[in-house]
Amino acid sequence: MSVQFHPPLRLVGATTLRDGKMQKRSVAIEGGVISKGPLPEVDLTGYLVLPGxxxxxxxxxxxxxxxxxxxxxxxxxxxxxxxxxxxxxxxxxxxxxxxxxxxxxxxxxxxxxxxxxxxxxxxxxxxxxxxxxxxxxxxxxxxxxxxxxxxxxxxxxxxxxxxxxxxxxxxxxxxxxxxxxxxxxxxxxxxxxxxxxxxxxxxxxxxxxxxxxxxxxxxxxxxxxxxxxxxxxxxxxxxxxxxxxxxxxxxxxxxxxxxxxxxxxxxxxxxxxxxxxxxxxxxxxxxxxxxxxxxxxxxxxxxxxxxxxxxxxxxxxxxxxxxxxxxxxxxxxxxLHLSDRGIIDHGKRADLCVINATTRQVEATLVAGRLTHLTGEAARRFLGGRAGLALAAE
Missing domain, CATH: 3.20.20.140 (Metal-dependent hydrolases)
Known part of the structure; x- marks a missing residue:
């Protein structure tokens, strides 16, 4: 069974946990891993993007x-x-x-x-x-x-x-x-x-x-x-x-x-x-x-x-x-010696947890770049944003 990835995208506007600190940094996702470069954006202002x-x-x-x-x-x-x-x-x-x-x-x-x-x-x-x-x-x-x-x-x-x-x-x-x-x-x-x-x-x-x-x-x-x-x-x-x-x-x-x-x-x-x-x-x-x-x-x-x-x-x-x-x-x-995950960094698996900063509710989860959970305002952002991301039937 071949692995299917969602289209490349960049999460912007959120507060992200990177390098041991909460930072205003974007997160690019491509081919199931954390990437770099300009990509279609999803505005997650008001959210926390944390490692899965x-x-x-x-x-x-x-x-x-x-x-x-x-x-x-x-x-x-x-x-x-x-x-x-x-x-x-x-x-x-x-x-x-x-x-x-x-x-x-x-x-x-x-x-x-x-x-x-x-x-x-x-x-x-x-x-x-x-x-x-x-x-x-x-x-x-x-x-x-x-x-x-x-x-x-x-x-x-x-x-x-x-x-x-x-x-x-x-x-x-x-x-x-x-x-x-x-x-x-x-x-x-x-x-x-x-x-x-x-x-x-x-x-x-x-x-x-x-x-x-x-x-x-x-x-x-x-x-x-x-x-x-x-x-x-x-x-x-x-x-x-x-x-x-x-x-x-x-x-x-x-x-x-x-x-x-x-x-x-x-x-x-x-x-x-x-x-x-x-x-x-x-x-x-x-x-x-x-x-x-x-x-x-x-x-x-x-x-x-x-x-x-x-x-x-x-x-x-x-x-x-x-x-x-x-x-x-x-x-x-x-x-457990999982060197490919646990932090958000270039080349690591795009395993992410997106949390509403106000309610502290998990509104999106991504595993190797694939959306496994999506709800609330985050759903509107993902599905209606510039990325035009669609949930795949896989």
Missing amino acids: IIDLHGDAFERHIAPRPSAPFPLETGLHATDRDAAANGVTTAWLAQSWSWEGGHRSPEAAEDMMQALSSLRAHLMTDLRLQLRVETHTVDTADRLLAAVRRFGIDYVVFNNHLDEALTLAQARPVELALWAAKSGRTPEAQLALVETARKQSHQVPRYLCRLAEAFDTLGVHYGSHDDPDGETRERFSMIGARICEFPTTRSAAALARAVNDPVLMGAPNVVRGGSQSGNIAAVDLIRRDLCDALVSDYYYPALARAAFRLVDDGVMDLPAAWAMISARPAQI
Whole structure:
């Protein structure tokens, strides 16, 4: 399938984030990249032109695939809806956080393989650069060969390790009602769910060797990997030592501080910033940001939180807009080694987010120079301006 680009154009009149500063500079787009030279103009006076948002971890797709636990929809339907949800919120590149767990159901290896296949089949028809992040439970030792085969087959480039077994054991022992609800979601009885937990627990002595095997394979394959929900510095240090350098959602300051000490990037949830704290009672992201213990923000479960978090940091006096926006664009690009995006510069991909400076609403999103979202006054400017830009049916 050949790549189709929109006609060349120049965005003028807006305040643009370039070279780490907000500037009154135009942005030329040609052949899907940031260009130079005189081109047909679109007047975006009153708007901000910012680098497209890069989301390293989001599971909002789960609500599009199964809006209710008992009402699943086809993966293709959910992925198309996710694509549009991301675009409407200024997201140009996004990793969908898909579990690979002993828990079964939508978190099972079978479900992960189905998701990988669906995304691979649809990728050429999606507007956003959607990719898959695998959240691998540490106690899935017997799936090693299957996991590595899937990573190779589908070109998975990002994996994080989880260990939610202790949480499951606590649930089983102290909160039987929640255990029953958890079991029901997977179509099991509480007794069957407990048996599954016990089977996973028996793998504990094999887990260190399993993780080292995966780490060695990931290094060979060029897969970026890290860990999720580190509860303390000791856990983060163990993961860092095997090469799992990305620290995703540390639940305590000590875990984030250890990551900073060994130069491991720390990711936190944008909803945590917008809401003023963690919905699960863990450390507040803004506390880590104020202490320079957080490198990037991710959507977690809500795409609108990304842009809103950046503006919240500005409004609260934590940092200026260039620094705040870098946490959802330039820094994620650096962490995943995406050298072609994350900033607005000549030769980079034309991945852009156009925001109404007054309302702070995303009114246009461009991915490699193609409009993936267009609404409001920006739509009139694009469609009625000198550029005469038409939305292509692609």
